[in-house]
Amino acid sequence: MATLNPLLDPASQSSASIILPPVAAEPPAEQPNVLFAVLRRWPWLVLGLAVGCVLGLLFHMQRTPVYQSTAELMVVKSRPDMVAGGAGDARVQYLEDYIGPQVILLGSEAILKVAAERRLDEQKPFQNPPPDGVAERVAYMKARFAVARVKEAGSNTPSNVLQLSFKSLHPADAPKYLRAIIAAYKDELTGVYEDASVRQLKLLDEQIARLKRGLNDTRVQLDEAERKLRGVIDPATGAVLVPGISQETPERVQQRISDNRSAQNARELEKIVIENRLKQIRDAGKTRAERLATMAKLGIANDRPFLFGDVKDPESMLAHLKYKKGELGTRLGPGHPEMAALNSQIKVLEEEVAARGGPAEDELERYRRKLETELGAISAQLDILARRIDADEETARNMAPVQQAIRNNEEKLKQTAAELQAAEKEKDRVSGSRSAGAYEVRDVTKPADGGQVAPVLLQSLMLGAVLGLLLGGGLALRAELVDRGFRSPEDVRRRLGLPILAHVPVIRANQPNEVTPAAAVDPTLVVWLRPKTAEAEAVRGLRTQLLFSVANRNHQVIQVTSPMSGDGKSTTAANLAIALARADKRVVLVDCDFRKPRVHKLFGLEKPATGLASVVADRADLGDAIRACEVENLSLLPCGPIPANPAELLTSPRFQDVLSDLRASYDFVLLDTPPVLAVSDPAAVAPRADGVIIVFRMTPAAGPNTERAKEELVAVSAHLLGVVVNASSEQHANYGYGYTYKYDYQYSDSYTDQKK
Numbered sequence: 001m002a003t004l005n006p007l008l009d010p011a012s013q014s015s016a017s018i019i020l021p022p023v024a025a026e027p028p029a030e031q032p033n034v035l036f037a038v039l040r041r042w043p044w045l046v047l048g049l050a051v052g053c054v055l056g057l058l059f060h061m062q063r064t065p066v067y068q069s070t071a072e073l074m075v076v077k078s079r080p081d082m083v084a085g086g087a088g089d090a091r092v093q094y095l096e097d098y099i100g101p102q103v104i105l106l107g108s109e110a111i112l113k114v115a116a117e118r119r120l121d122e123q124k125p126f127q128n129p130p131p132d133g134v135a136e137r138v139a140y141m142k143a144r145f146a147v148a149r150v151k152e153a154g155s156n157t158p159s160n161v162l163q164l165s166f167k168s169l170h171p172a173d174a175p176k177y178l179r180a181i182i183a184a185y186k187d188e189l190t191g192v193y194e195d196a197s198v199r200q201l202k203l204l205d206e207q208i209a210r211l212k213r214g215l216n217d218t219r220v221q222l223d224e225a226e227r228k229l230r231g232v233i234d235p236a237t238g239a240v241l242v243p244g245i246s247q248e249t250p251e252r253v254q255q256r257i258s259d260n261r262s263a264q265n266a267r268e269l270e271k272i273v274i275e276n277r278l279k280q281i282r283d284a285g286k287t288r289a290e291r292l293a294t295m296a297k298l299g300i301a302n303d304r305p306f307l308f309g310d311v312k313d314p315e316s317m318l319a320h321l322k323y324k325k326g327e328l329g330t331r332l333g334p335g336h337p338e339m340a341a342l343n344s345q346i347k348v349l350e351e352e353v354a355a356r357g358g359p360a361e362d363e364l365e366r367y368r369r370k371l372e373t374e375l376g377a378i379s380a381q382l383d384i385l386a387r388r389i390d391a392d393e394e395t396a397r398n399m400a401p402v403q404q405a406i407r408n409n410e411e412k413l414k415q416t417a418a419e420l421q422a423a424e425k426e427k428d429r430v431s432g433s434r435s436a437g438a439y440e441v442r443d444v445t446k447p448a449d450g451g452q453v454a455p456v457l458l459q460s461l462m463l464g465a466v467l468g469l470l471l472g473g474g475l476a477l478r479a480e481l482v483d484r485g486f487r488s489p490e491d492v493r494r495r496l497g498l499p500i501l502a503h504v505p506v507i508r509a510n511q512p513n514e515v516t517p518a519a520a521v522d523p524t525l526v527v528w529l530r531p532k533t534a535e536a537e538a539v540r541g542l543r544t545q546l547l548f549s550v551a552n553r554n555h556q557v558i559q560v561t562s563p564m565s566g567d568g569k570s571t572t573a574a575n576l577a578i579a580l581a582r583a584d585k586r587v588v589l590v591d592c593d594f595r596k597p598r599v600h601k602l603f604g605l606e607k608p609a610t611g612l613a614s615v616v617a618d619r620a621d622l623g624d625a626i627r628a629c630e631v632e633n634l635s636l637l638p639c640g641p642i643p644a645n646p647a648e649l650l651t652s653p654r655f656q657d658v659l660s661d662l663r664a665s666y667d668f669v670l671l672d673t674p675p676v677l678a679v680s681d682p683a684a685v686a687p688r689a690d691g692v693i694i695v696f697r698m699t700p701a702a703g704p705n706t707e708r709a710k711e712e713l714v715a716v717s718a719h720l721l722g723v724v725v726n727a728s729s730e731q732h733a734n735y736g737y738g739y740t741y742k743y744d745y746q747y748s749d750s751y752t753d754q755k756k
Contacts, residue, residue, distance in 0.1 A: 034477065041476030045469060052468015053461055060460035067450030069174035070165045071182065072150065074442040075102050099149060099160050101430075102439070106147050106162065106185055112138045115177075115184035122183075123176035128169050130177075141177060144168065161444055168450060175447035186441050204427040211420040218416060222409040229402045245398045253399065257392045264385045267378050274375045281368045288319070291364050300367050318349040485700045492723065495703065496710055501549075501693065501722040502542035504572065507535050517630050519604030524571045527578040528631060536579075539572075542724060543579040549691065549721045554585070554667035557659055558721070559592075559689035561673045561682040561713075562696055563705035568726040569695040570598040573672040581634035585667040588626065590637040592673045592685055594646030597639035599672055603629060611640020615658055616649045622661055635666070650684045659688055676709035686718035695724045 038045070077098050105111065116137035120130060131137050150161040164181065168174035231244030246253065277298055284294035295302060325342045332339055486492050489500055509523040514530050521528065526535040550556050560576070562569035570593070577589040591599035594613055600606070605627060614620035620640075627636040643649055662669045671689060673682040686692050692713055696706050706723065713720060 037480040038473045038476045041479050044476035044479060045472040048468040048470070048472020048475065049465055050468070052464040052466070052471065054464070055468070056460045056462070056464020057457075059464065060455050060457055063455040063460070064169060065452050066167050066169065066454035067171040067174050068165055068167045068453040069171075069178055069447050069450035070163060070445070071175075071178050071447040072444035073162045073164065073182065074444050075099060075160055075162060076440045076442065098439075099158065099162070103147055103149060103162065105189070106164070106181075107142075107145065109138055109142065111181065111185050111188065112141050112145070114188050115180040116141065118187075119180035119183045120177070123180050126170075126173050126176065128173055141166075141181065145177070145181060166447075166450075167453065171450040171452075174450035178447035182441075182443075182447075189439055189441065200430050201427065204423055204430065208420060208423045208427065211416055211423060215413065215416045215420060218409050218413045222406060222413065225402055225405045225409060229399060229406065245402060246395050250396060250399050250403050253392050253396050257389055257396065260385050260389045260392070264382060264389065267382050267385065271375065271378050271382070274371050274378070278368065278371050278375070281364055281371075284364060295364055295367075298367070300363050302363060318346065321346050321349065485703045486698065486706075489725075492725070495707060496723060498694075498710070498720055499545075499722040501545040501724050502538055503725045503728045504538045504542070504568075505535050506727045507571070508533075517604070519630065521604045522571075522574075522602040525574055525578060525602060527575045527582070531582075536575075539575040539579050542572075542576055543583060546576070546580075546693070546721065547583075555663050556667070556691065557663055557669040557671065557689045559671040559673055559682070559685055559692045559718075561686075561692065561694060561709075562675050563677050563694070563702070563709035564696075565596075565675050565678055567675070567696045569675070570602065570672050572693075572695045572724055572726060573670050574599065574602045577634055577668075577670045578631050580668050580670075581631050584633065586633050586635075586665075587668045587670065588635040588637055588662055588666045589670045589672065590662065591639040592650065592671045592681070594639055594643055594649065594681065595674055595679065597642070599636060600627075600638040603636060605636070605638065608638045608640050611638040612658070613643040613646075613649060614640045616652060616655045617643065618654065622658060637662075647679070647681055647684060650681050656688055676712050677705060683712055683716045683718075686713050687716050690719065691721040692718045693721050693724060695726050697727050698725060 075098075113134065116130075116134050120137060131140055144167040146165045148163050149158040150163050151157060152159045164178055166174050166177045166181070168177065227242065227244065229244050230247055232242035233239070280294060280298060284291050292302060321342055325339065325346065328336075328338060328342070486495070489503075492498075492500055507524045507526055511530055511533065513523070514532060515528060517528065523529065526533055527539050530536060546558065550558075560569050560573035574589060577587050580587045589599055590612060591597045592612065593599075597611075600608055608625075608627065610620040610625045612625065615622050615625050625637060625640065627638060629636050649655060659669065671685060673685050676682045676694075694706060694709060694713075696702050696709075710720065
């Protein structure tokens with residue numbers, strides 16, 4: 001249906017400015033999840049794993065092979081000592097464990113030195129000759145020789161069989177080193193063992209003597225510290241012979257200080273309350289009424305009857321007569337006989353009160369004396385508490401170093417006693433082993449050519465895989481940190497400080513149309529051609545957000561732009577114009593892209609001879625340039641012939657006049673302008689619009705491009721309404737933007753469809 005041109009029949013309506021919705025304060029930046037960021041870049045992990053495995057394989061191939069030869073020896077004690085024991089009639093014999101010292105002896109430097117000096121040369125030739133010096137040979141063998149006890153079959157009990165192993169760079173050299181070590185062990189077993197035992201016993205005796213001296217010295221220091229702290233007390237009478245710092249524990253002294261401070265704080269508070277009450281009493285007036293008011297504030301009971309008190313009291317009688325005089329004075333006059341009698345009575349009572357020494361003490365005065373008495377008692381208590389606290393603090397300060405010395409000595413005493421017990425136990429063990437008798441060494445298995453034990457291919461690959469994963473993880477993390485693209489809707493709002501007006505899914509142009517227009521319109525106009533699709537619903541959501549942003553006011557000029565070309569701003573503007581027109585809004589879509597105009601192509605119009613450029617250049621009338629559209633309430637103002645000076649036309653006063661005419665004639669004027677970062681035209685148009693909508697696609701460069709576009713628009717004081725995420729889909733998860741656009745509701749032509 002053709003749309004009437006509002007310029008030919010303008011409606012007299014006043015324009016209204018846009019009311020922008022309040023934008024919430026920018027939330028704090030979210031802390032990135034490192035693990036999630038690395039996993040999101042999983043191709044880097046796969047690449048790092050592959051590279052690491054290749055490097056591990058190369059490393060494995062470059063390493064020098066290591067060969068190991070093994071042999072087993074059975075050590076038997078010729079005359080084992082038997083210890084009888086048991087319960088009842090049973091006799092149980094315990095065999096002494098003599099293999100432990102042999103393991104130590106076999107791996108000692110003494111055996112290795114004998115092998116290096118006497119036995120190693122007998123095994124020549126070597127494929128890799130041993131070092132020349134004895135010390136170097138001992139160090140070489142010590143680094144490659146190992147001995148362990150073999151466990152009995154079927155249990156974890158160690159046996160008397162020793163397993164010897166030696167690693168070498170050649171398979172034929174490893175058994176030669178083992179044979180030299182075994183020969184040295186057999187030759188020197190008894191002598192070396194006895195010499196080692198004697199030396200070890202001598203060292204243990206010296207250590208035990210030193211520990212005993214240290215134990216005695218620590219006990220003396222501990223007793224001295226105890227005497228300094230507690231003093232000397234006669235055990236028989238309990239009398240203190242030599243006074244110490246205190247008989248109490250530091251905890252008790254600290255507790256008493258804490259209790260006294262609590263009592264001191266309580267007395268201070270009571271003192272403040274009493275002084276405040278005394279100040280109120282001193283500030284009270286002289287009259288009975290004022291003092292009664294002060295008594296009421298302080299909660300003091302009035303012990304006199306109401307109004308005049310006890311009439312037998314001269315003060316109460318005097319107050320009664322004065323009250324009566326004031327009551328009769330206005331009615332009888334000062335010269336009346338009754339007034340004269342009252343004056344005479346008042347004079348007599350005043351003389352009697354004066355003779356008594358003035359007015360009697362009232363309740364407030366008695367309460368003041370009571371408070372002053374309490375205040376004096378509290379001050380005395382505070383002095384006593386302060387002296388006690390000072391004395392206890394002085395005691396605590398004196399006790400602290402002595403108590404620390406006691407703790408240190410007690411700890412040192414325990415440690416020295418434990419060391420002494422261990423040394424005595426070791427001495428008993430060495431002494432028992434020394435008298436055990438002779439040993440016999442038997443070959444269980446003899447040394448053979450070594451087998452390769454290193455490098456292990458699996459270990460090299462695992463090492464390379466771990467390093468590769470670390471490398472891939474680092475590269476993935478760096479890629480994540482370098483990526484400035486948007487990661488979530490919250491990220492868009494936080495970085496731009498603007499609301500998201502809509503997420504428009506990818507428009508599927510190959511879908512069948514629900515409406516057949518007369519003109520060959522572009523298939524991306526989904527609001528017109530396929531109004532029941534999710535894409536059309538997203539545009540209608542954008543329309544709702546726009547109406548909310550402008551507070552549902554008409555005569556608004558809205559600019560639609562984008563950071564870069566290809567973001568879909570022309571398609572979004574056209575669909576938004578159709579959606580507004582379907583909402584009974586008179587809309588005109590103005591093509592302000594003087595460089596690549598598309599509005600006429602979208603709506604299937606022939607290339608117009610006149611358009612906005614012609615109107616601004618004063619070569620055509622505005623009414624002649626506006627084109628009708630099949631969509632009701634929608635008019636089009638195409639670009640027309642492409643001008644040579646687009647920026648100058650958009651900044652001219654004539655362009656502002658054209659916008660004013662359109663604003664007065666339409667409810668909404670939508671301006672399709674070029675990309676902000678491509679040319680300067682959008683920045684020239686933005687200050688003339690009531691609001692600006694930024695449309696962008698979710699690409700890796702969308703983040704920085706949109707931020708730059710916003711900065712340029714803000715620099716020209718543009719009113720930014722929000723952004724539209726165009727062509728959002730599942731594939732944007734690769735950019736870290738995990739938004740998925742789905743609708744749970746579908747259109748239905750009949751009630752029966754809902755049962756399916």
